[in-house]
Amino acid sequence: MMGLPWEGALAGLCLLRFAAAFITQPDFAPEKFYGTWYTVGTALDSGYVTNEHLYRVTVEAGEKDSLIFRSPVAEQNCKMADVKLTLAEKVGKYQRIVSGKPTTFTVVETDYISFAIMGTESKDLRVLHLYTRAPEIPKDIREKFKELVRCAQFPTDSVMFHNTEGECPLN
Numbered sequence: 001m002m003g004l005p006w007e008g009a010l011a012g013l014c015l016l017r018f019a020a021a022f023i024t025q026p027d028f029a030p031e032k033f034y035g036t037w038y039t040v041g042t043a044l045d046s047g048y049v050t051n052e053h054l055y056r057v058t059v060e061a062g063e064k065d066s067l068i069f070r071s072p073v074a075e076q077n078c079k080m081a082d083v084k085l086t087l088a089e090k091v092g093k094y095q096r097i098v099s100g101k102p103t104t105f106t107v108v109e110t111d112y113i114s115f116a117i118m119g120t121e122s123k124d125l126r127v128l129h130l131y132t133r134a135p136e137i138p139k140d141i142r143e144k145f146k147e148l149v150r151c152a153q154f155p156t157d158s159v160m161f162h163n164t165e166g167e168c169p170l171n
Contacts, residue, residue, distance in 0.1 A: 028091050030091060038132050040131065041145050045155075056072070092107040106120075
């Protein structure tokens with residue numbers, strides 16, 4: 001019985017982390033974040049993920065502390081496309097206007113060398129994305145992502161791990 005108050009306290013901390021908006025990883029260092037990542041997991045707060053394919057993303061420095069996400073677009077014969085994320089209120093939190101509406105991108109957690117979890121928020125939707133430096137997902141990273149999904153109070157059946165190569169080659 002002594003464990004129950006701690007479980008409640010931990011659950012409370014978990015909810016604070018995701019209460020109103022995704023919280024940025026403290027001391028986020030963009031220069032360590034640059035490079036190749038693979039989109040290997042997605043979870044939505046409502047609805048279901050429909051794209052089961054993993055793909056490669058390259059993150060580069062943009063002007064004025066922005067980030068450039070470069071990835072292939074299957075509908076355009078795998079031509080590379082850039083998405084510019086403009087620095088928002090602090091490093092680790094970025095913004096992009098999508099269909100005339102602001103969308104916020106937050107680096108929630110990363111160790112820079114093996115995984116990154118990013119949150120995307122708009123007026124209508126909240127999404128958690130799991131990126132890894134290699135196409136395979138280590139078991140501990142998979143479990144960490146599932147725990148953050150539960151913590152953010154997303155439906156656990158909304159988690160999709162992308163494990164098949166799509167139309168665009170990964171290399």
